[in-house]
Amino acid sequence: MSFICVKRSTVSIVTILCQPALFISLLGISALAMHAHAATSTEAASPTDGLQLISLNADEIAAEENDDSLSDIADMLDVADEPDDSIDSIADESALTDDANEIDTSIPAEVAQVSLNAISPETLKTFVAVVDLVRRQYVDAVNDEELFNNAMSGMLTKLDSHAEFLDAEAYENLRAFTEGDVGDIGIKVAYQPRDGYWIITDVIDDSPADKKGIAVGDYLHQVDEFKLDEERQVNDVEQLLTGIAGTQVDIVTSKAGRRKHTTTLQRNNSHPQLVETKLVDGIAIIKLPAFQNNSRERVLEGLINLDAPVSGILLDMRDNPGGVLTSAVSVASLFMSDTDVVQVQARQSKARVLSTQGTAILKPLPVVVLQNRYSASAAEVLSSSLQAQKRAIIVGEVSYGKGSVQSVIPLNDEQAVKLTVANYVTATGKQIDGIGVTPDVTLSGSESTWEQQALDLLKARALDSGIRFIRKATTIDPTVK
Secondary structure (H helix, E strand, O other): OOOOOOOOOOOOOEEEOOOOEEEEEOOEEEEEOOOEEEOOOOOOOOOOOOEEEEEOOOOEEEOOOOOOOOOOOHHHOOOOOOOOEEEEEEEOOOOOOOOOOOOOOOOOHHHOOOOHHHOOHHHHHHHHHHHHHHHHHOOOOOOHHHHHHHHHHHHHHOOOOOOEEEOHHHHHHHHHHOOOEEEEOOEEEEEEOOOOEEEEEEEOOOOHHHHOOOOOOOEEEEEOOEEOOOOOOHHHHHHHHOEEOOOEEEEEEEOOOOOOEEEEEEOOEEEEOOOEEEEEOOEEEEEOOOEOOOHHHHHHHHHHHHOOOEOEEEEEOOOOOOEOHHHHHHHHHHHOOOOEEEEEEEOOOOOEEEEOOOOOOOOOOOEEEEEOOOOOOHHHHHHHHHHHOOOEEEEEOOOOOOOEEEEEEEOOOOOEEEEEEEEEEEOOOOEOOOOOOOOOEEOOOOHHHHHHHHHHHHHOOOOOOOEEEEEOOOOOOOOOO
């Protein structure tokens, strides 16, 4: 009995080059016509098509053939198909494909004549003057390409903390994330009580931090909007620095407490994330670090590999920054049938509702979800939907509170823009952004004890007899030689 093939789910990237936008160049003002396009994808055979459940109560629970396909969920998002959260770490990032169309740069008739009132001539004059000043006076020589990349990056990051310009390395890392990578900036830190500061203790060679001149011994004062003090734990700082591969983070550092300096870094020091599954007293503990295209399959494979009866599931989503939104919906589909999971509200279309699809293979099992303040975005979508349907007990602390959707919009083969294109709310209409998901049971004390507290809660609801997950034996056609 074996898996013959491994499914590589493809969720179409939504290239939302939609509204007419002004393109400002040193030569004048022109307009870009941007058209929406959804890339197509093909479905490979699912490795879980042959999944079968055997109940120790002699009640057989079998998945219907091809009933667990979720290929059409992506089609429900015509403006975004989120991740990651890479809290942003993990902001959620859209899943990616490589078949983006070229941008149509023709000028539509309706915007062929753009009034100068659209942008002040003084603003253009100032912009050109600043570029010229930097060229001539900045301490180091800077080429025009770098200046304009920085200008685009600054324009996007001023919109919100999740919008950004992706260079070739960041774009590739973001594509890699959908298959299982998260990233950091390549530093280790420790709090030094004698100095009263967080100190950088290690910088990985050729990492994003190393390339920007961050050095061992530098003080780390702030990560994004979070100021660091003695109340922070090492895990707190690590989670702030870690996120979806390819996303960016701002850090405030100084040389031994001297003048503070803000540096924008991309999390390009990437490393794969694994869905870990273990069995404790008949309870399957599934550590889900992020939502990638294959998360659903990884969850099921982990349960099969336990090779033992399971009487309940503890889904540990602590520090999960999010990821591909449709992946969260597909995982929800393991636990619930015909259930609305999340509403996605874009600017120029009515709200879309994403619902579970296929057979809820894990429906008989009681579930407890463990979250913390770094559980974000797609992780919050899953926990809120399970909570709303009373399908699971949510334990831990209030989650991060990220309720926006980003789409990755390719500009060419090596560059892209990550843009916030929609907001999402729970299926019942509750806001998540800036609020988070409140647990049913708040856990206190050291976080190292939370897993055991969650287990104790789940054991009281566990099945008397568990369910064993196996693979169906391959059927051999005797007529084939």
